[in-house]
Every structure is written in C-alpha cells, then in structure tokens.
Amino acid sequence: MTTTHGGEDADAAWDERVPVLIVGAGLAGTSTAMFLGLHQVPSLLVERHPGTSNQPKARGQSWHTMEALRIAGVSERVRAAGYDVDRGMPIVIARSVTGPRLHEVLPERWPDWSHITPERMGMASQERAEPILADRARELGAELRFSTRLETFEQDAHGVTAVLRDLRTDAVSRVRADYLVAADGWRGGIRRRLGIGTHGRGTLEHSVAVVFEADLRQALAGREFALFYLQNPELGGGSGAFVTTDTPGRYVVTFGYDPDAGGGYADVTDEYCLAQVRIALGVPDLEVELVDRAPTGLAHRIADRFSCGRVHLVGDAAHTMPPHGGQGGNTAVMDGFHLAWKLAAVVRGHAGAALLDSHDAERRPYGELIAGQQYTNMIHRAAPHLADGTEDAPVPWERLLLGYRCAAGAVVPEPDEDGALHEDPARPTGRPGSHAPHVWLIRDGERLPVLDLLGREFVLLTESAGWARAADEVAGRLGVPLRAVLINGEGGPADPEGRWRRAYGVGPDGASLVRPDRLIAWRSPGAGGADALGEALCTVLRRGPRNAA
Known part of the structure; x- marks a missing residue:
C-alpha cells in the first residue's frame, strides 16, 4: 500500500468517484452494499469472479441474521430459497452416514425462540443467498461489476484511490472513494497490503471437498437436508463431513490430506476420492459419479485490526473459522450490517469520522468469540484429539446470536x-x-x-x-x-x-x-x-x- 498526502485535489486523475468501494461480492460484500443502500449511500462493488458463488456452502441464516435481512426487506426471499427447517434437520456425528450414530448435535426440530425473536431461521446456501443480496443491493442503488479485479490501491487523509482491471477487456480504470471495504476473503490481498497481522490457532486441516452424485434416497430416509460429521480412522485425516446440496441427488464429502506427504494434493486421484466417498457413506459398492473436487481447509485466524485508516475489513478478510456451527457466513453478513450504518452516517455528514473506530472495537471481540466457539464445536464434532483444555468453554447459542x-x-x-x-x-x-x-x-x-x-x-x-x-x-x-x-x-x-x-x-x-x-x-x-x-x-x-x- 502506498500512502499519499496533500488534500483531495493532490491527484485528481481518476475516472470516477464513489462514496464507498467494496472489493469482494461474497456474503460480506453483497451485504455491505445492500445495507449501505438501505441507508441511502450508493456503493461500487467489484468482484474478480464472473458472478456470485456457485458453491453449495455456508448454508444457514441464524435468527440474528434473519432479523437484519428482515430490516433490508429480503428475509422472506432468503427463507424461500432454502430448505424448510420446520421439516427437521438433525446434525449427526457418526462413523459413516449409514452407520451407527455416535451423537446428535441438533434434534429433529429447532428450539422455539419466539419469546426472544420474531424471526425464524433460514437455510439458504451461499450459492442461493448471494444473488438475492446482490439483487437487493442493486435495487437500493449499488453498482456491481463482476470480472473486475483490484490491482492496487492507495489511501490518504481524504480518501482511497483504487486501480481496477476489467478482466474481460483488460481495460484499467482509477476509482476514487471515501472509504474502501475489504470483503475479498482470507486469501485476498487487501489485509496483507495494509500490513495487518493475524492471531489464532492458524491452519487446522488441509482437506479435499468432493462433489458427487449418487442415489442416497434410502440412506437419507428421504430427507432433503442432512449434515454428518464423520469420525472414522479410514477417512483421510481421520475425520470428514457429508452434506446435501441444493441440487437433488448431489452431495459433498470432505476428508483430510497431508500436503507435505508424497505428491500432496497431486496424490488425491479420482479413484482415491471415490474410495473416500464410499467410506464416508458406509456403502462399499455405491455407484458414484464425481462432479468436482478441490483442495480446501480449516483455519482459525482473526485479523489484529479490522480497520486501517479509510479501509475496513469484513467477513473472511477479518476472520476465518472452522465451519462447525455455521456462523462464518452469518458473521460476514452481520459485519456488513453493523458497519454500513456507520459508513453511511459519516459519508452523509451525520457523524464524525471517529465513529468508524468503533468497527474494530465492536466487531473484533465478536469475531474472536465466534471463531473460538466454532473451534470448540470442531473439537466436539470432528476432532476430539485436539482437546487440550485451552479451547473456549461453550456459550449457549441464544447468547451468542441474540444476547451479544x-x-x-x-x-x-x-x-x-x-x-x-x-x-x-x-x-x-x-x-x-x-x-x-x-x-x-x-x-x-x-x-x-x-x-x-x-x-x-x-x-x-x-x-x-x-x-x-x-x-x-x-x-x-x-x-x-x-x-x-x-x-x-x-x-x-x-x-x-x-x-x-x-x-x-x-x-x-x-x-x-x-x-x-x-x-x-x-x-x-x-x-x-x-x-x-x-x-x-x-x-x-x-x-x-x-x-x-
């Protein structure tokens, strides 16, 4: 990052001017744009990929998130895009999907929280939720540009100047913004360019996510949704997970691998993936069609600061955590919810710029709390061997989500x-x-x-x-x-x-x-x-x- 000084007109050679530039159109970025629009501040959101996520992950909108989406006018859209939780959705710990259950994390029905919230949980995946948030952001005045990459940026006392590249035409443009929101994920470069370090337990696991198709109607007893955490020494890494997707007959299995052993991910062949899927399902002769596979992993990291000058971190750019508990995506949405009104108040002249200091003061403790709880959940559900007494004590969900x-x-x-x-x-x-x-x-x-x-x-x-x-x-x-x-x-x-x-x-x-x-x-x-x-x-x-x- 280069920092310049000298006032708003020191270098006015930019192509356009926007109040807020958001980098990354995931759950955090689209939410920030949507809530900024709700507070009458337009934004420019850029994303290097050609569209929103096509991955059936980050499923579920908890009660506090649905309250925020209700305020934005999209809670019913999101609810309709997901699985009907009233039909039951147990989360199970087992050796395999068809084997004996070791423990049930959630019952067949969610608890009744109608005494503490008027909202019900949603179960849309990231693949379905992001387009809804993006469309609502557009309705409220945001501009979204896909296939657009942030090349560089520099900030001074008066704003941020960003260089953007259109990946379809290779055209380069310069955008001047009052503020930059980094929603570019944990592997994005904005946090690193700012020199913001991280703390936490670091990388916890290297794993492979396998998308496949199979006839599992009998194994799942007709359920549309199922999530199994698998503790099985025959699986790579000794543990894994199985989850349904939005496409009937399509599922995902994850299992661990050692990137330093042999050829690393290159040793993870299609044949090995097929064998791992069958172990996870507990059906040795299961007919399986592989659709996709990709390396992934688990980590526990929190940025040391969520703000630096006129740049503010949200979502995975600020915190990454194990998925056990489903709050990574929810926390990303809520980062945008809590930051947007503050940015709008400053941009519209209702607040002093120091109001934005509260983004770090309020969201970093919460990010650390949620990441710690997800790590504790991971130990309980999938990795009991990591228990060493340093993990956080469990906090009841209603306190985390509606009592924070x-x-x-x-x-x-x-x-x-x-x-x-x-x-x-x-x-x-x-x-x-x-x-x-x-x-x-x-x-x-x-x-x-x-x-x-x-x-x-x-x-x-x-x-x-x-x-x-x-x-x-x-x-x-x-x-x-x-x-x-x-x-x-x-x-x-x-x-x-x-x-x-x-x-x-x-x-x-x-x-x-x-x-x-x-x-x-x-x-x-x-x-x-x-x-x-x-x-x-x-x-x-x-x-x-x-x-x-």
Whole structure:
C-alpha cells in the first residue's frame, strides 16, 4: 500500500468517484452494499469472479441474521430459497452416514425462540443467498461489476484511490472513494497490503471437498437436508463431513490430506476420492459419479485490526473459522450490517469520522468469540484429539446470536458497565450495547414486533411526550435521522402491560435510544430532555453539537 498526502485535489486523475468501494461480492460484500443502500449511500462493488458463488456452502441464516435481512426487506426471499427447517434437520456425528450414530448435535426440530425473536431461521446456501443480496443491493442503488479485479490501491487523509482491471477487456480504470471495504476473503490481498497481522490457532486441516452424485434416497430416509460429521480412522485425516446440496441427488464429502506427504494434493486421484466417498457413506459398492473436487481447509485466524485508516475489513478478510456451527457466513453478513450504518452516517455528514473506530472495537471481540466457539464445536464434532483444555468453554447459542453485547464502541456506557460480551436474551437488561429486546406491541389491533420499528435510523422508544418532543428537537438541530416512537401515545403502538419498559429497563417517563443496527446506544430510566438526548447522540456519533466534522 502506498500512502499519499496533500488534500483531495493532490491527484485528481481518476475516472470516477464513489462514496464507498467494496472489493469482494461474497456474503460480506453483497451485504455491505445492500445495507449501505438501505441507508441511502450508493456503493461500487467489484468482484474478480464472473458472478456470485456457485458453491453449495455456508448454508444457514441464524435468527440474528434473519432479523437484519428482515430490516433490508429480503428475509422472506432468503427463507424461500432454502430448505424448510420446520421439516427437521438433525446434525449427526457418526462413523459413516449409514452407520451407527455416535451423537446428535441438533434434534429433529429447532428450539422455539419466539419469546426472544420474531424471526425464524433460514437455510439458504451461499450459492442461493448471494444473488438475492446482490439483487437487493442493486435495487437500493449499488453498482456491481463482476470480472473486475483490484490491482492496487492507495489511501490518504481524504480518501482511497483504487486501480481496477476489467478482466474481460483488460481495460484499467482509477476509482476514487471515501472509504474502501475489504470483503475479498482470507486469501485476498487487501489485509496483507495494509500490513495487518493475524492471531489464532492458524491452519487446522488441509482437506479435499468432493462433489458427487449418487442415489442416497434410502440412506437419507428421504430427507432433503442432512449434515454428518464423520469420525472414522479410514477417512483421510481421520475425520470428514457429508452434506446435501441444493441440487437433488448431489452431495459433498470432505476428508483430510497431508500436503507435505508424497505428491500432496497431486496424490488425491479420482479413484482415491471415490474410495473416500464410499467410506464416508458406509456403502462399499455405491455407484458414484464425481462432479468436482478441490483442495480446501480449516483455519482459525482473526485479523489484529479490522480497520486501517479509510479501509475496513469484513467477513473472511477479518476472520476465518472452522465451519462447525455455521456462523462464518452469518458473521460476514452481520459485519456488513453493523458497519454500513456507520459508513453511511459519516459519508452523509451525520457523524464524525471517529465513529468508524468503533468497527474494530465492536466487531473484533465478536469475531474472536465466534471463531473460538466454532473451534470448540470442531473439537466436539470432528476432532476430539485436539482437546487440550485451552479451547473456549461453550456459550449457549441464544447468547451468542441474540444476547451479544458491544460493551465498548458507539454506545454511552452506564456507570456499572461490567464489560460482559453477552447476556441471556430471555432476561434482557436493556443496557447500552445490548441487542434491543424483542417485545410484542399492538397496532391497529394486530401484533407488531418492536423490530419492525427499527433499522433505518436512530429510534427513541418512549412513553413520554416530553421525550418525543426532545427527539424532534434534536433531530432538527443536529440534522440526524432520529425518530421517536411514542408507545401508548396518540398514533403510536400500544403496550398495555408495560412489557417493553421491563425489557428495556426504563420507567414510564424514561426512554431508550436504539441504533440503526438495533443495538441500544443509550437510555434514560426516567425523565429528561433535549440536552441529555443530544449529548448522548453526539457521543455515539463522535461529533460536536453542531456539525459532524
């Protein structure tokens, strides 16, 4: 990376100007573009491949991700593109698919979390989810260019200049952006060019992914979805996995190999792959047609920083983890969700540039937490020999996904803040940094989840007309998108039992300020006014009382 100085006009020899340039059209990149569009900031997304992923991997959208996709207006599209989880989807540990089960990770039905979220899980694969996110990003104003590679970039105090190459025509162009989002994956070059190191357990396994077709209707008892973690000494590396795909009759088996033994991957022949597939299935004479195979692997790495100047890392560029638990793709989507509103606030002049410092402060601890949990899951499901007492203790899923807290970052902490990274969402505290608790309100005689009132701007939840007037005054004075929701007031939703107050930890005269990413930014348990609200909002946005700069 080259860094230059001298102001916006020091070198104006670029071909186009965009607010945000995103490199990489995977789940992280397409999500970032989509959520930026939701906040009225157009972006340019470039991807070196000719289209979105054609790999049936990163399947599943957890509840917190579906909440974010609901805000973006695509949750039902994504749900319809995936397997119906209500039909059952056990995850099994076994010697082989047709052999005795050693352990069942998930039951036939998902737990009922309707008391902590209005959303249900989705089960679309990356292959099907990415085009939906990309289409929605276009609908919201993003431009996507495939077969386009980032050649070089340089940043200065005022922006980022990138050199792009059209791989179809070999034409080169220069793009100037206020900010660059690195969504180019773990093997992408942006993080390395920035000189950002990594920490973690490193490479855990070299493996081979074999895509094949076979008649497994009887073996799978007619199930559309199945995931088996295989612990079998006959498999390469002693373990592997089997999973169904979106194409009926097509499946994937993975197994380990030693890249330093013999010819490495060159020794992994078609005949060897066929034998490994039959071992994984437990059917020695199974008729198998190989479709594809490729080297892959497992790693546990987290970037030492998620931001450097005007460049911000999301998805696998920021963290890579074993797939056990399915949160790699979810974390990538949520990186874009939590970063986009901050970029939009700075680009639109609502916030100070220092707001973007909170990307690292908020997302790196979460990336480390999730990666650690996935490593623990890997030990439990596929690699018990790696257990040495240094792995993280398991954290309940509801805490990880709907109870995660940002104890430091773009929030106003309270005097008794204890720095906890998660809490039980069934017993919410309503503290700043926590997920806005799910409660049902009533509007026009119909139930309304509080989630449907959030997501596009700052929202002040209150029952006090005084706080509602304060919100209008602060929004006008600061020029910040801020809207008051007057619960149990004229024109507002009703909560006759006061459930929202208990969940958010405020009294009848109090208020809770919720960020666009539905995390609580600040609260006042009792009465207050425009001065207190304005000071809190300026603290969150890292800006002065009159302007953002």
